[in-house]
Amino acid sequence: MRNGRVSGHRGVGKKIGFVGALLAMAMSTEVAWAQTADQAWIRGRGAHDPVDARVRALGPDPLEQRAADELERGASGIALASGADSQKKAQIVVGTLEELRNAYPALRLPDHLVADGFWLGSSIQQGNRLIAIAGSDSRGALYGAFDLLRSAAMHRDLRSMSLAESPAMPIRWVDEWDNADGSVERGYAGRSIFFDGGHVRADLKPVSEYARLLASVGINGCNINNVNNAAVFLEPQMLKEVARIADAMRPWGVRVGLSVDIASPQKIGGLKTYDPVDPEVIGWWKRKVDEVYAAIPDLAGFTVKADSEGQPGPASYGRTPADAANVLANALAPHGGVVLYRAFVYNHHLDWNDAKADRARAAYDIFHPLDGKFAPNVIVQVKEGPIDFQTQEPVSPLFAGLEKTNQAMELQITQEYLGQQRHLVYIAPMWKWVLDFDLRAQNRTTPVKEIIAGKTFDRPLGGMVGVASVGQNGWLGSPLALANLYAFGRLAWEPNLTVEQIAEEWTRQTLGNDPEVVRTVTAMLMQSWPAYLHYTGPLGMQTLTDITGSHYGPNIEASENNGWGQWHRADHEAVGMDRSVATGTGYAGQYPPELARKYEDAKTTPDELLTFFHHVPYTWKLLDGKTVIQYIYDSHYQGAEEAARLGQEWKTLEGKIDPQIYNEMHKRLEYQAGHAFVWRDAIVQYFLKLSGIPDEKGRAGHYPGRYEAENAKLTGYKVVGVQPWEDASGGKAVSCAETNCSAEWRYEEKAGRFDVVVQYFDLQGGDAKFAFSVNGKEEAKWVADAKLPSRTLHGDNTTRYVMRGLELKPGDRIELEGVADAKDPAAFDYIEVTPVSSVK
Numbered sequence: 001m002r003n004g005r006v007s008g009h010r011g012v013g014k015k016i017g018f019v020g021a022l023l024a025m026a027m028s029t030e031v032a033w034a035q036t037a038d039q040a041w042i043r044g045r046g047a048h049d050p051v052d053a054r055v056r057a058l059g060p061d062p063l064e065q066r067a068a069d070e071l072e073r074g075a076s077g078i079a080l081a082s083g084a085d086s087q088k089k090a091q092i093v094v095g096t097l098e099e100l101r102n103a104y105p106a107l108r109l110p111d112h113l114v115a116d117g118f119w120l121g122s123s124i125q126q127g128n129r130l131i132a133i134a135g136s137d138s139r140g141a142l143y144g145a146f147d148l149l150r151s152a153a154m155h156r157d158l159r160s161m162s163l164a165e166s167p168a169m170p171i172r173w174v175d176e177w178d179n180a181d182g183s184v185e186r187g188y189a190g191r192s193i194f195f196d197g198g199h200v201r202a203d204l205k206p207v208s209e210y211a212r213l214l215a216s217v218g219i220n221g222c223n224i225n226n227v228n229n230a231a232v233f234l235e236p237q238m239l240k241e242v243a244r245i246a247d248a249m250r251p252w253g254v255r256v257g258l259s260v261d262i263a264s265p266q267k268i269g270g271l272k273t274y275d276p277v278d279p280e281v282i283g284w285w286k287r288k289v290d291e292v293y294a295a296i297p298d299l300a301g302f303t304v305k306a307d308s309e310g311q312p313g314p315a316s317y318g319r320t321p322a323d324a325a326n327v328l329a330n331a332l333a334p335h336g337g338v339v340l341y342r343a344f345v346y347n348h349h350l351d352w353n354d355a356k357a358d359r360a361r362a363a364y365d366i367f368h369p370l371d372g373k374f375a376p377n378v379i380v381q382v383k384e385g386p387i388d389f390q391t392q393e394p395v396s397p398l399f400a401g402l403e404k405t406n407q408a409m410e411l412q413i414t415q416e417y418l419g420q421q422r423h424l425v426y427i428a429p430m431w432k433w434v435l436d437f438d439l440r441a442q443n444r445t446t447p448v449k450e451i452i453a454g455k456t457f458d459r460p461l462g463g464m465v466g467v468a469s470v471g472q473n474g475w476l477g478s479p480l481a482l483a484n485l486y487a488f489g490r491l492a493w494e495p496n497l498t499v500e501q502i503a504e505e506w507t508r509q510t511l512g513n514d515p516e517v518v519r520t521v522t523a524m525l526m527q528s529w530p531a532y533l534h535y536t537g538p539l540g541m542q543t544l545t546d547i548t549g550s551h552y553g554p555n556i557e558a559s560e561n562n563g564w565g566q567w568h569r570a571d572h573e574a575v576g577m578d579r580s581v582a583t584g585t586g587y588a589g590q591y592p593p594e595l596a597r598k599y600e601d602a603k604t605t606p607d608e609l610l611t612f613f614h615h616v617p618y619t620w621k622l623l624d625g626k627t628v629i630q631y632i633y634d635s636h637y638q639g640a641e642e643a644a645r646l647g648q649e650w651k652t653l654e655g656k657i658d659p660q661i662y663n664e665m666h667k668r669l670e671y672q673a674g675h676a677f678v679w680r681d682a683i684v685q686y687f688l689k690l691s692g693i694p695d696e697k698g699r700a701g702h703y704p705g706r707y708e709a710e711n712a713k714l715t716g717y718k719v720v721g722v723q724p725w726e727d728a729s730g731g732k733a734v735s736c737a738e739t740n741c742s743a744e745w746r747y748e749e750k751a752g753r754f755d756v757v758v759q760y761f762d763l764q765g766g767d768a769k770f771a772f773s774v775n776g777k778e779e780a781k782w783v784a785d786a787k788l789p790s791r792t793l794h795g796d797n798t799t800r801y802v803m804r805g806l807e808l809k810p811g812d813r814i815e816l817e818g819v820a821d822a823k824d825p826a827a828f829d830y831i832e833v834t835p836v837s838s839v840k
């Protein structure tokens with residue numbers, strides 16, 4: 001290194017033997033967070049207590065005791081916000097409405113509170129401050145305590161407080177897709193907090209901490225096991241073990257639910273059939289449910305995935321989802337349990353050549369005719385869009401298609417198609433878009449939030465279910481991803497909250513009240529989903545990822561030519577699925593008339609959903625005036641820049657927030673910025689080749705300063721094709737066929753200071769090493785030890801190492817040495833040399 005400062009900025013891997021601004025931690029190293037709720041947004045309360053505040057629970061109920069414990073921790077903050085000081089003592093009391101009324105007859109309390117609701121009041125009693133929390137029941141009291149703590153953490157003035165709150169909807173559940181062996185489907189935060197090796201874990205402290213976290217935002221149910229592979233959970237021994245989980249969550253008012261396999265009567269019951277109308281099957285379910293409730297008397301209910309992605313279901317016997325759901329519902333009803341029957345039922349062996357085939361139609365086609373046929377304690381659980389948690393989909397038309405059925409909206413908190421927590425994506429704005437979306441059912445105002453709350457069609461049950469799939473690594477792996485779990489709870493409680501407000505609340509509680517921190521983090525959160533949408537799959541194309549593999553990096557054709565039905569049907573002329581009634585699959589006709597008309601015509605379909613509904617030429621003019629192809633180019637360049645800016649904004653917070661969170665997010669955002677470039681380049685070069693239409697801004701296909709690996713003087717390295725081709729620059733990379741390999745270039749451009757990017761592939765199964773030198777002098781070396789998806793060279797695992805401020809002059813010999821290790825062949829794609837500061 002000469003005068004320039006060189007810093008190791010790379011998404012993943014550990015920096016070794018190198019001076020400079022280093023990333024302290026590597027993504028390969030799990031975050032060393034203890035598994036407590038304090039590591040999320042319940043932080044830093046009550047360390048010093050200069051104010052004398054006494055906390056009293058009025059009743060013996062464990063939930064009230066928990067409420068008192070929590071208040072105790074935050075007592076000083078509450079007392080201060082309520083205007084009390086050390087001279088004037090503050091008393092904080094918590095109880096049910098009835099208990100408050102008996103203990104403080106002079107207090108003006110509300111006459112009635114709805115289930116889970118609470119009232120908070122502040123007054124002066126005998127010269128001292130009294131803060132009172134009244135719950136409709138003990139759970140309401142606990143929620144009131146957390147609400148008070150939230151207000152204090154937000155520095156709200158509590159002096160003249162008198163407010164009553166109640167949740168918008170009764171079902172506020174998280175789903176965990178945990179398997180008995182301890183793995184977590186679509187979990188990106190390590191292993192299960194619930195299970196290991198076929199059993200419930202001995203240490204359930206994290207489970208209780210998780211329940212505390214859930215309770216703090218009003219979540220009242222947790223379905224603890226994967227909807228796939230569920231049969232084993234009804235085995236007698238497992239039920240006993242699951243009872244311990246219920247015991248751990250109960251003191252926080254969180255009821256446990258179980259996913260069940262519709263074929264259980266056959267799989268574990270020894271019956272010849274699981275036909276839901278068979279009397280033996282009906283009897284089996286009844287006995288089984290009685291056994292379940294003997295072990296877990298307050299089980300919330302069952303979740304069912306049937307006739308979907310290989311899971312057995314009633315269709316095997318020509319029966320309907322209503323037949324299956326009702327058998328379970330009837331068995332659960334005497335115990336107060338409910339069935340969450342998922343509408344995610346579709347055929348994944350569709351015929352790609354059939355222009356009328358359409359997975360998006362499935363939920364409505366199957367469930368709409370069954371409206372009115374479900375038992376009162378069945379709730380149909382509908383994914384927010386008709387496909388599967390993509391970057392952006394239209395709102396599911398089924399919400400408007402079930403008027404006599406309880407409904408819950410299912411969404412993902414875990415970021416399966418949204419960057420798997422390696423990318424910062426605050427999803428709440430997307431959820432909010434869905435919640436506020438007016439489906440115009442019966443030609444009137446019918447936003448989704450009111451339908452699922454049961455208001456529109458007068459249904460008693462309903463709500464929101466968020467697939468969280470938390471794990472042992474800081475709950476969701478990434479500190480800022482926790483804003484999604486928080487937002488989910490807050491929106492399920494009150495869908496009219498703004499997502500900015502929620503982001504701000506989360507930030508203040510998690511990272512402190514410094515206005516600069518609050519402003520920056522809130523803005524970053526708000527920018528993150530649009531950015532991700534821009535660099536992955538805009539215009540309703542869905543996440544253009546590897547849908548048959550990792551669901552992570554770019555792989556545009558993975559969606560095509562197979563039975564899964566996530567098609568976007570891109571060809572040389574046009575892109576998108578024709579879902580119109582007139583010429584396409586007819587999906588647009590599943591919406592109520594006003595929307596059906598709008599989506600039927602490409603000219604009135606909003607840009608953000610255009611290719612979801614229509615097969616449009618690349619030259620089609622969008623409502624915003626650009627052509628489709630130019631929008632594809634522009635949005636990807638824009639998205640990559642936006643991703644880079646997230647990292648830059650974060651850097652302004654150094655020294656202002658918890659260093660552990662700062663470092664962890666710094667590393668992740670650096671990685672994200674690099675991966676956004678991978679996404680940008682993959683999609684841009686793919687559509688450039690397919691359409692043959694150049695980028696009017698001249699960027700696509702032109703990479704100034706890029707030195708392709710395949711054009712270097714190679715020793716030991718072999719040129720290889722990357723699959724899919726668009727995931728490597730020019731479709732090719734080099735892979736070390738021996739142990740030690742090198743690539744060499746001669747620098748012949750102008751002299752100056754440059755930022756140099758090495759774009760390499762970091763494969764699991766080995767820790768390859770790289771060293772970068774100029775004229776034989778080593779400038780940087782690093783180890784490729786990240787854990788990224790896929791075992792072959794792919795957009796999933798291409799990442800970058802950045803050296804900043806390197807001096808170069810014409811004639812310099814640039815060399816990259818790679819040392820392969822086991823299954824990691826020290827492969828790389830290119831190096832890119834750009835004048836200082838233009839590398840984001």
Ligand code: GCV
Nearest residue numbers: 177185186227228305344388
């Ligand atoms: C639990 C998607 C996911 C699956 C998941 C499924 C579902 O297809 O990729 O992992 O399975 O949705 O929601 O049931």
